[in-house]
Amino acid sequence: MIRQLLLSEPDLRAADAQPAPSGAFVLLAEEFPSIAVGPPASASDANVLRLDAQAWRAPGFDPFDWDEHVFGTANACPEGQCLTLNLTGAPREVLASTALEILTRYQGLVSRRNAASEGPLFDAILARHRALHDMSKPLVVADYRHALDVWQWxxxxxxxxxxxxxxxxxxxxxxxxxxxPDARVEHHARDYQAFKDAHAARGADVACELLADVGMDKGTCERVRWLISRHERPESDVCLTLLNDADALSFFSLNASGFVRYFPLEHTRRKVAYTLGRLRPNQRWRLARIRLAPQVRRLLEEALGAVTLPTTLQESA
Structure with a gap:
């Protein structure tokens, strides 16, 4: 898990060792309150991964290219030890804003929890969820990372x-x-919405059976069933809306780069438009803090059409 972020500013003076509590640092603290941010001298973990901010921000950069390096390093950490990210190669505010994009992509490694998800029941839920995934299969690995990412969103x-x-x-x-688990078939569906609805309905039944096995009460199981069964169609229910927002944001922040590599262009175009339609307009500003692969960004701009993109989305390219 990621617990610490080190920012190595070029020619950093000792007097400037502590980040100023303003700008991007405020956003980091708001979005990732469990991450300790400081200079390299504050490192408290032997497992430090050094990342170059300039490489991340370079024109044409695809964040997919970093995934196996970051996820692989995190998975290789000895049990019980955490991963520290050391971001280098840019001025302080640029490092902080870049860190926000990087942590957004790899937030499944942050694993924040709240009062509702602390305790033995959710420990059992997480363990059961992990045990379902055959991590020797690349598509299953992608599904597992996406699930954790949606949870974190x-x-x-x-x-x-x-x-x-x-x-x-x-x-x-x-x-x-x-x-x-071995090959995607969604691009062959004649009616994409019907395909997604059937996927949601079947998944709801499977989830409810699994959750009953770990001791979740019937009322909560039925609420989970209802949410999953409708998660492909935004409705007025507050929790369902949040689930749709989180799923859509996870597609853009984590999955889209791999999706465009796996599926034909026309299906990717349809997926981008479909997913954008699930994201409430008042949450679209978050797209400005996501590092998109160039082709995904072009398709997103196309899907947005006359809607003005947040200016920082252009600035982050």
Whole structure:
């Protein structure tokens, strides 16, 4: 898990060792309150991964290229030890804003929890969820990372989210482990919305059975079932809306780079438009803090059409 972020500013003076509590640092503290931010001298962990901010911000950069390096380093940490990210190569404010994008992509490694998800029940839920995934299969690995990422997005959007919403975030795509562990088939569907609705309905039933096995009460199980069964269609229910927002944001922040490499262009174009439609307009500003692969950004701009992109989305390219 990531617990610490070190920012190595070029020619950093000792008097400037502590980040100023303004600008991007405020955003970092708000979005990732569990991450300790400081200069290299404050390192408290032997597992330090050095990352170059200039490489991340270079024109044409695809964040997919970093995934196996970052995830692999985190997975290689000895049990019980955490990973520290050391970001280098830019002035302080640029480092902080870049760190926000990097932590957003790898927030599944942050694993924040709240009062509803602390304790033995959620420990059992997480363990059961992890055990479902055959990590020798690349598509299953992608599904697992996406599930953790959606969970973390839920907690960013709703820090007091209840256990049903958090569990639904984790298990919302569990049906894919049965239907698509080795190859995706969604691009062959004649009716894409009907395909997604069937995926949601089947996944809801599977999740409810699994959760009953770990001791979740029937009422909460049924709430999770309801959320998963409808998670492909935004409705007026507050929790369902949050789940849709989190799922859509996770697609853009984590999955889109791999998606465009795996699927034909026309299906990727349809997926981008479909996912944008699930994201509430008042949450689109968050796209400005996501590092998108160039082709994904072009498709997103195309899907937005006449809607003005946040200026920082252009500045982050």
């Amino acid at each position: 839920v907690l960013r959007l709703a820090p007091r989210a209840d256990v049903a919403l958090q569990t639904a975030a984790l298990f919302h795509d569990v049906e894919r482990l049965l239907s698509e």
